[in-house]
Amino acid sequence: GQNIDQPTEMTATEGAIVQINCTYQTSGFNGLFWYQQHAGEAPTFLSYNVLDGLEEKGRFSSFLSRSKGYSYLLLKELQMKDSASYLCAVRDSNYQLIWGAGTKLIIKP
């Protein structure tokens, strides 16, 4: 079956750096997405990786290794507003998105 694994919850300190990992086993691969979802709100797009390597966008970076079925989202200079759930999703060979359950990130002062 298809599976996306990410930690359920992580805690980090304001101003620090945190890395959220995502591993996947899917039928084919056509890209990996990261979304941010604040409590009670809709998911919003953060990043997209289809080739191996690092994509940087301001304080957020996302890395992909297709051979390892692995990605991570790196958040730098953490702010209280970064407290949210972070969702990893992989587009499979049928171009359907397979979603992880999300990682709840708690930022402490």
Next chain:
Amino acid sequence: IAGITQAPTSQILAAGRRMTLRCTQDMRHNAMYWYRQDLGLGLRLIHYSNTAGTTGKGEVPDGYSVSRANTDDFPLTLASAVPSQTSVYFCASSDSGVGELFFGEGSRLTVL
């Protein structure tokens, strides 16, 4: 710019009742999706539509139906609601079906 609008935002419904969740987008996106989100689970696809006039079943389609009469609207109907359909429902769209998804604000449905 509204993006995607869902209605209602919240609803309590008696089991056995029929319910339609509305979804409208103004981005002229071809592809539209309905997901449900339950605690501890990833977003699960209920139904999708790659273009107006076509629909397809997702991972959890039973008990739900959709229609796509035009580009902008994609309503989700629960013919006879059951308590297991208590969830938060998100409508989403994408331009080509391979790009990023844009989500509505969600509809929180409670079936008693």
